Amino acid sequence: MSLLNSLINWVNTKRIYQIDLFRRYPIDVQQETLMDLLKKARYTTFGREYDFASMQTIKQFQDRVPIQTYEQIKPYVDRLLKGERDLMWPGEIKWFAKSSGTTDSKSKFIPVSKDALEECHFRGLRDVLALYLRNNPSSQILKGKTLTLGGSHSVNQFNNDSFYGDLSAILIENTPFWTDFQRTPKAEIALIEEFEEKMEKIIENSLNENVTSIAGVPSWYLVLFKRILEVTGRNSILEVWPNLEAFIHGGVKFDPYREQFQQMLPTSAMKYMEAYNASEGFFAIQDDPLSSEMLLMLDYGIFFEFLPMSELHKEDPKALTLADVEIGVNYALVISTNGGLWRYLIGDTIEFTSLNPCKIKITGRTKHFINAFGEELIVDNAERALSLACERTGAVLHEYTAGPVFMDENSRGAHQWIIEFEQMPDDVEHFVSILDDALKTLNSDYEAKRHKNLTLRRPELIVAEKGLFYKWMKKRNKVGGQNKIPRLANDRKYLDSLLQTNESLKPVAIN
16 A cells, blocks of 8 residues: 555656646646647548638637537537547547436437546546645545445447446446446446435445545435435444545535535544536646635646626627636636537536636536526525525525526516425524525625515525425436536426425415
């Protein structure tokens, strides 16, 4: 183990130097990244179509290549799925990460090249460890195993030459065999598609392991932890795995789950570290344990652009590079990658918290907001307001979603919130008042629409029964993996579906 530690420390020291380099010279590193991407892809079908070979500047690239959604690149993806080579990136694409599409019945298949696996996804995982060990030099994390919850879709075949599944499943399939010595459960269990069966197998095979870290989506770990405590009769997860010291989390904002994790892991020594990775790439890592902002990782073969939300729905939207962004502005993320995605609008929104170095926070999704009345409410507003309401009323939130109640001839509009509490607020009416007032403080458009109830009346709260959101996600075949509860919507699709799942739900009567 000492030899392994020495080797890892040597590799990590070298890597930390490289990270510090792009922290100091972000614009230069990003320009070099784009030129390298264009050079490698210049003889692909896409590269020839847009004449990558003649491009010498970022502006030329932006002027010639349009910003694209999944629907616009889907014809290329369909050809890739049939085995066409050298289409968007050199060589063959064998792996496709399956993720949720724009409707319940559709899925996106994101191409994952060999270069994207090695230079982006796996480099990101290694950098998480490097940064964690830099911040925690006395860590014992390498003396135990990492517990991983694999994807909800195991790897499946399109044909003899191409495969699809959750990104986590693809990563597990492509890691070297020796990683099984550092990971639990074994790959065949982590890749079980049925989440409840996978939980039971994890409990059966991992309870006696020395688990020192866990990695994955917070919401699904809470489901697993509750089941572990039921089976073992223990009071905390630390009684099961006493050497557990770190949770590397991502996929959803951690704040709504923090209180529940602290109850199940009752120690101030537990470390929480956020990573921003998606099917399309690995983007950012929390490099400072004292701050929740994340360092934008600039040398993973991804060229970043940032689309101001005011440009989002324009016919010819203008995206910015790192040279022109500002702190505190909400941007839609646009990426060009070594997986063959070119000026791809991934659907996430971010905000810069620092430009030297470049640090960000995730603010939501381009399609997850409420703007039915001109209030422009985003997920970041909702999370911060809910956090304050919970803090002031002693509530612990488990899951939530919200959407509009549309105006009719008899009433003004409102926002309706379906919230599943782990611990109820001491006063439900006071909870709604704090939520409402906090949203007014955080969002001037919401405040204007709420002024004297002219457009928006007081929010409606529906308290969900325990387990409703899990039941709803299971009904939609979206349990486990990278599946997430949709937080905000500009229509009533999610609200009405939840209400149909439990027809006894009614708004709490608040004057």
